[in-house]
Amino acid sequence: MLKTLRQIASIGIVSEPAPQADESLRIRQHLQERIRAVLGRALCIRHIDAGSCNGCELEIHALNNPLYNLEGLGVRFVASPRHADLLLVTGPVSRHMEVALRRTYEATPDPKLVVALGDCGCTGGIFGENYASRGRVSNVIAVDVAVPGCPPSPTRILQGILAALAPGTPRTPARG
Amino acid sequence: MPLRAWLERSDAHPGAPGLRALTVTRSQWRQVALDLAAGGARLLGMWASPDKRAPQVRTAFLADRGGLIVTLPEAEAGASYPGIEDLFPSAGRMQRAMADLSGIRSTDPDARPWLRHAAWPGNYLPLADPPPQATDAEPRIDAYEFVRVEGDGVHEIAVGPVHAGTIEPGHFRFSVVGEKVLRLEERLGYVHKGIEQRFTQLPILEAHRLAARVSGDSAVAFSWAYCQALEGLAGAELPARAAWLRALYLELERIANHLGDLGALGNDAGFAFGLAQFSRLKERLLRASQEALGERYLMEAVVPGGTRRDLTPDALPRLRGCLLHLEHEVLTLRTIYDEHEGVRDRFNGAGTVSAELAARLGLTGLAGRASAQAFDLRIDLPCEPYASLAPAKSGRTEGDVAARVAVRFDELLESFRLVHRILEALPGGSHVIPVHVPAEGTCGAGLIEGWRGPVFVALEAGPAGSIRRCHPHDPSWQNWPVLEHAIIGNIVPDFPLINKSFNLSYSGHDL
Numbered sequence: 001m002l003k004t005l006r007q008i009a010s011i012g013i014v015s016e017p018a019p020q021a022d023e024s025l026r027i028r029q030h031l032q033e034r035i036r037a038v039l040g041r042a043l044c045i046r047h048i049d050a051g052s053c054n055g056c057e058l059e060i061h062a063l064n065n066p067l068y069n070l071e072g073l074g075v076r077f078v079a080s081p082r083h084a085d086l087l088l089v090t091g092p093v094s095r096h097m098e099v100a101l102r103r104t105y106e107a108t109p110d111p112k113l114v115v116a117l118g119d120c121g122c123t124g125g126i127f128g129e130n131y132a133s134r135g136r137v138s139n140v141i142a143v144d145v146a147v148p149g150c151p152p153s154p155t156r157i158l159q160g161i162l163a164a165l166a167p168g169t170p171r172t173p174a175r176g
Numbered sequence: 177m178p179l180r181a182w183l184e185r186s187d188a189h190p191g192a193p194g195l196r197a198l199t200v201t202r203s204q205w206r207q208v209a210l211d212l213a214a215g216g217a218r219l220l221g222m223w224a225s226p227d228k229r230a231p232q233v234r235t236a237f238l239a240d241r242g243g244l245i246v247t248l249p250e251a252e253a254g255a256s257y258p259g260i261e262d263l264f265p266s267a268g269r270m271q272r273a274m275a276d277l278s279g280i281r282s283t284d285p286d287a288r289p290w291l292r293h294a295a296w297p298g299n300y301l302p303l304a305d306p307p308p309q310a311t312d313a314e315p316r317i318d319a320y321e322f323v324r325v326e327g328d329g330v331h332e333i334a335v336g337p338v339h340a341g342t343i344e345p346g347h348f349r350f351s352v353v354g355e356k357v358l359r360l361e362e363r364l365g366y367v368h369k370g371i372e373q374r375f376t377q378l379p380i381l382e383a384h385r386l387a388a389r390v391s392g393d394s395a396v397a398f399s400w401a402y403c404q405a406l407e408g409l410a411g412a413e414l415p416a417r418a419a420w421l422r423a424l425y426l427e428l429e430r431i432a433n434h435l436g437d438l439g440a441l442g443n444d445a446g447f448a449f450g451l452a453q454f455s456r457l458k459e460r461l462l463r464a465s466q467e468a469l470g471e472r473y474l475m476e477a478v479v480p481g482g483t484r485r486d487l488t489p490d491a492l493p494r495l496r497g498c499l500l501h502l503e504h505e506v507l508t509l510r511t512i513y514d515e516h517e518g519v520r521d522r523f524n525g526a527g528t529v530s531a532e533l534a535a536r537l538g539l540t541g542l543a544g545r546a547s548a549q550a551f552d553l554r555i556d557l558p559c560e561p562y563a564s565l566a567p568a569k570s571g572r573t574e575g576d577v578a579a580r581v582a583v584r585f586d587e588l589l590e591s592f593r594l595v596h597r598i599l600e601a602l603p604g605g606s607h608v609i610p611v612h613v614p615a616e617g618t619c620g621a622g623l624i625e626g627w628r629g630p631v632f633v634a635l636e637a638g639p640a641g642s643i644r645r646c647h648p649h650d651p652s653w654q655n656w657p658v659l660e661h662a663i664i665g666n667i668v669p670d671f672p673l674i675n676k677s678f679n680l681s682y683s684g685h686d687l
Contacts (some may be wrong), residue, residue: 060342113661
């Protein structure tokens with residue numbers, strides 16, 4: 001126990017300041033006002049791997065490390081789409097995941113945001129469209145923000161998530 | 177007939193060192209598999225390759241002294257070729273996948289589809305030659321026949337394909353009494369995205385980029401194995417510096433994955449401190465990699481003939497400094513893990529795979545080494561520079577989560593040593609040479625010990641710089657079926673921990 005505490009004390013706080021939102025990543029705007037009105041401060045994200053090579057998942061995991069301190073920014077990952085405000089979707093959408101992706105989307109309460117992640121989520125990537133792949137995420141569900149990269153760095157993912165929300169404007173907590 | 181006699185009849189096969197190839201008749205097919213099983217060989221992979229009229233069956237085995245690729249020509253295979261799932265249990269799913277993709281069936285009575293769900297009809301064969309017209313089936317959920325467990329109080333828990341965390345998709349069907357798991361049946365194939373067909377549409381000199389994306393966490397292992405196969409069939413002699421740089425990348429990939437897994441394993445045992453610490457270290461490594469090599473994950477680093485970039489001398493001290501820091505921290509954290517009673521309690525005795533079961537089921541790679549299956553390509557069948565680096569082999573015999581954690585720690589520390597050695601002794605010269613388009617019809621294979629286990633890529637050249645067939649094989653194929661056994665008798669809440677201790681690839685398996 002002492003060793004654990006010593007390690008915690010000697011490392012200290014390693015979290016870094018958050019990056020600026022990147023407006024260039026925005027591809028759709030229409031839900032923004034409603035989200036701002038409805039959401040509380042914490043943004044709840046549900047990740048869906050719809051056919052990824054697992055590279056993007058590695059960087060989503062990295063987003064949860066103490067340097068990016070995602071929860072400190074008021075963003076958390078949740079286990080159920082029913083608890084989520086935003087879906088973070090990776091991969092070219094495999095046909096075998098198409099129904100599961102649609103169902104997860106439908107299970108997410110309105111208003112909701114969708115961020116497509118990685119070159120595959122944006123365009124189908126190197127896999128493209130074929131008998132087993134539907135390609136880009138927007139071929140299956142509506143997408144608000146698309147973040148390219150193979151895989152996109154945690155900073156880029158964070159910028160994309162922030163772009164999906166209203167930057168610069170404090171949101172009203174959903175209370176009462 | 178002893179193994180040696182079959183090897184004497186075989187021919188050298190281009191690509192990885194120690195590979196041989198043998199074409200057999202239908203009557204020899206079972207005999208060679210029987211003799212290899214008796215001689216302690218491991219199944220490396222099975223795939224069908226297009227022939228003039230119908231596909232031929234290919235199987236790669238790994239023996240202590242080399243690999244053997246056995247081909248059963250189409251004319252000999254007939255309506256259904258003799259299955260080898262009784263000798264090598266992991267062959268069962270590979271044979272079912274061959275039926276789904278190439279339409280060639282084995283005699284195994286389990287004829288359920290494996291990689292094919294409802295997304296394309298059974299008469300559409302994605303790997304037929306010439307390729308068929310694309311199908312446009314309406315997506316739906318199909319009925320898959322899970323094996324039912326009957327009895328008082330037995331109920332089923334169905335999990336997936338979408339899981340609760342940031343994990344790849346797959347379906348697990350647990351049959352349980354109370355919390356105790358009686359049986360687990362996996363259903364995979366959800367992230368099948370047509371990788372093997374896609375290979376045939378890419379130029380052979382460019383498809384290493386697709387290989388790197390078979391399983392993103394093993395990008396270096398797959399792209400190296402692909403390039404090793406390609407360089408073998410193009411007759412390209414890899415410069416020493418390129419081989420050493422690839423080994424540097426491969427060890428960095430191993431370190432990154434082990435750091436990630438050790439943190440996640442602590443977290444799954446209720447020790448969030450572990451995740452915070454190890455994920456901090458992993459981030460530090462990824463940033464050092466970005467700085468020194470231009471990428472956090474080395475998706476583009478390995479190219480035909482060498483590496484995309486050279487390592488500049490000014491990058492060396494920072495990379496070295498980062499690794500020294502990581503090593504120091506890992507030693508501290510290992511002591512904390514070892515001394516933490518709560519963590520030890522969860523790790524010890526969870527998800528045990530005995531040495532005997534591991535040998536029978538063909539458990540491979542890191543998980544195999546935790547169950548007394550002491551095989552590591554870097555030591556037992558080394559390509560350059562591993563023969564010069566002489567890595568130490570890690571191993572445990574207990575076969576539980578604690579053993580798989582211990583092997584990760586041991587391999588992590590050994591990889592630190594290897595990286596320092598590589599940085600010290602990196603040969604000069606060119607880091608890349610041109611590779612020419614190989615002749616049509618030539619076959620080669622690459623074989624690299626990735627962080628998870630042996631990664632295998634079989635490659636056949638088509639006309640004018642195209643690919644006729646490329647089969648990438650992830651060791652997860654061998655280990656997924658063993659996970660079904662590892663969980664038996666454990667409780668459901670231990671499944672995430674046990675699953676993570678194997679950390680198998682879905683994408684690498686589903687293709």
